[in-house]
Amino acid sequence: MSAQINIHNLKKSYGEFQVLHGIDLEIVQGEVVCVIGPSGSGKSTLIRCINRLEAFDDESEIAVDGIAVVPGRALAAVRAEVGMVFQSFNLFPHMTVLRNVMLAPMRVRHSTTKDAEARARVLLDRVGISEQADKYPENLSGGQQQRVAIARALAMEPKVLLFDEPTSALDPEMVGEVLDVMKKLAGTGVTMVIVTHEMGFARQVADRVIFMDGGNVIEAGPPAEIFDNPREERTRSFLHAVLDH
Amino acid sequence: MDLFSTFFNMPVLLNSLPQLLSGLLVTVQIGITSIICGLIGGLFLAITRLYAPTIVQVLVRGYIDIFRSIPLLVLLIVVYYALPFVGIRLSPFFSAVTALTLVSAAYTAEIFRAGIEAIPHGQFEASAALGLSNRHTMVDVILPQAIRIVIPPLTNNCINVMKDTALASVVAMPDLLKQATQAQALSANPTPLIGAALIYLILLWPMVYVVARLEKRYSRGR
Numbered sequence: 001m002s003a004q005i006n007i008h009n010l011k012k013s014y015g016e017f018q019v020l021h022g023i024d025l026e027i028v029q030g031e032v033v034c035v036i037g038p039s040g041s042g043k044s045t046l047i048r049c050i051n052r053l054e055a056f057d058d059e060s061e062i063a064v065d066g067i068a069v070v071p072g073r074a075l076a077a078v079r080a081e082v083g084m085v086f087q088s089f090n091l092f093p094h095m096t097v098l099r100n101v102m103l104a105p106m107r108v109r110h111s112t113t114k115d116a117e118a119r120a121r122v123l124l125d126r127v128g129i130s131e132q133a134d135k136y137p138e139n140l141s142g143g144q145q146q147r148v149a150i151a152r153a154l155a156m157e158p159k160v161l162l163f164d165e166p167t168s169a170l171d172p173e174m175v176g177e178v179l180d181v182m183k184k185l186a187g188t189g190v191t192m193v194i195v196t197h198e199m200g201f202a203r204q205v206a207d208r209v210i211f212m213d214g215g216n217v218i219e220a221g222p223p224a225e226i227f228d229n230p231r232e233e234r235t236r237s238f239l240h241a242v243l244d245h
Numbered sequence: 246m247d248l249f250s251t252f253f254n255m256p257v258l259l260n261s262l263p264q265l266l267s268g269l270l271v272t273v274q275i276g277i278t279s280i281i282c283g284l285i286g287g288l289f290l291a292i293t294r295l296y297a298p299t300i301v302q303v304l305v306r307g308y309i310d311i312f313r314s315i316p317l318l319v320l321l322i323v324v325y326y327a328l329p330f331v332g333i334r335l336s337p338f339f340s341a342v343t344a345l346t347l348v349s350a351a352y353t354a355e356i357f358r359a360g361i362e363a364i365p366h367g368q369f370e371a372s373a374a375l376g377l378s379n380r381h382t383m384v385d386v387i388l389p390q391a392i393r394i395v396i397p398p399l400t401n402n403c404i405n406v407m408k409d410t411a412l413a414s415v416v417a418m419p420d421l422l423k424q425a426t427q428a429q430a431l432s433a434n435p436t437p438l439i440g441a442a443l444i445y446l447i448l449l450w451p452m453v454y455v456v457a458r459l460e461k462r463y464s465r466g467r
């Protein structure tokens with residue numbers, strides 16, 4: 001089976017400063033990939049290239065479900081299939097929770113209000129927020145907001161979900177509730193690419209862990225391999241630093 | 246003659262009142278038409294200024310800077326007295342509305358631009374990631390949030406447009422000020438002018454009050 005996400009020779013620079021140095025990566029449908037690595041290693045940039053929130057070099061190629069991620073009409077199709085959850089939630093503050101989840105299906109998929117609402121309620125129930133449907137985001141806790149953000153992404157029935165440190169902005173006691181929702185998602189067939197510092201979570205749910213440093217993929221493999229038996233010295237010292245405290 | 250019967254001459258005021266009120270109607274018509282056209286034009290200019298191809302952006306920027314620099318009275322006189330030389334002959338009403346709109350759109354554009362730029366980048370990114378088109382991003386996500394920010398300065402701009410309608414009297418527009426000066430000439434008494442000044446106050450004071458309230462409310466909000 002061919003890969004669902006195909007990344008070939010991905011290069012990205014900010015002016016003179018090259019952030020990604022020609023990354024090659026294939027991710028198959030339903031796979032859960034966790035990306036780990038030190039700050040500034042290019043993890044966010046990598047996943048933000050997948051739905052082209054960041055532009056990348058012309059010679060680089062990314063395809064999702066066989067559709068090239070290039071500017072123009074095709075990009076809208078890719079973005080409709082690829083959901084994203086941000087560190088800072090980015091809910092729409094002027095809409096109720098319910099409306100937040102309903103908006104994209106209505107505008108992009110042309111769902112009727114009735115269908116969109118029914119589906120939104122199912123999803124909010126799934127992430128455990130059904131009671132808060134008519135509240136505004138500012139009245140929810142961080143953990144609740146992030147779960148709404150996940151429901152909002154799911155409302156588009158994406159084939160791929162990208163997470164950029166979804167729990168890093170949360171108070172410690174709320175991290176668990178968000179990770180639990182993500183655990184339930186893993187194995188439902190949706191492909192997940194997760195940038196995270198939660199090593200325990202990565203070990204538990206990832207099919208594959210990717211370690212990045214300095215804009216390169218240093219090492220990739222099943223969690224047991226990466227966490228217990230890393231081949232590369234850089235991986236070892238990184239894990240040593242983060243797992244030690 | 247004492248001061249009171251000179252400046253606050255009741256019979257003269259009552260006599261000129263119908264004339265003043267018809268002037269008020271014209272003033273309000275010019276003002277509201279210009280405000281609406283200015284809002285539409287300004288929103289269009291703001292979005293072009295932010296998202297159009299670079300050349301268009303530069304042109305729009307030029308437009309905005311020029312029309313914020315030129316004195317409105319000069320512009321009005323150019324529109325009314327100079328354009329006929331190239332075959333463009335606008336009625337006094339349309340001359341006034343055109344000049345006011347051109348300037349108001351420039352100011353409004355800057356207000357909208359500041360409002361849009363004040364929206365956090367994450368809102369644009371979340372919209373893009375969901376696959377929303379640029380139009381839907383603007384209409385459903387960005388503008389509803391920007392509106393809260395721009396309402397106080399927009400209201401302020403409306404006040405300015407309303408005040409500036411008085412300049413229309415120089416192109417023979419029978420607005421409130423023009424009617425007042427005519428009534429004054431007719432009755433050889435300045436009371437109609439005082440009356441007009443009071444009417445301007447009654448019209449605009451509440452708006453000034455509203456702006457102050459809005460500014461307070463929205464600055465507290467965030």
Ligand SMILES: Nc1ncnc2c1ncn2[C@@H]1O[C@H](COP(=O)(O)OP(=O)(O)OP(=O)(O)O)[C@@H](O)[C@H]1O
Binds near residue numbers: 014037038039046
């Ligand atoms: N807009 C930008 N302009 C210039 N440099 C940038 C920009 N965004 C990111 N960078 C740089 O690119 C590099 C990679 O950034 P990126 O955000 O992908 O790292 P990261 O691995 O996600 O780090 P973190 O764990 O801190 O989120 C960093 O050195 C960063 O300073």
Ligand SMILES: [Mg+2]
Binds near residue numbers: 044
């Ligand atoms: Mg990051």
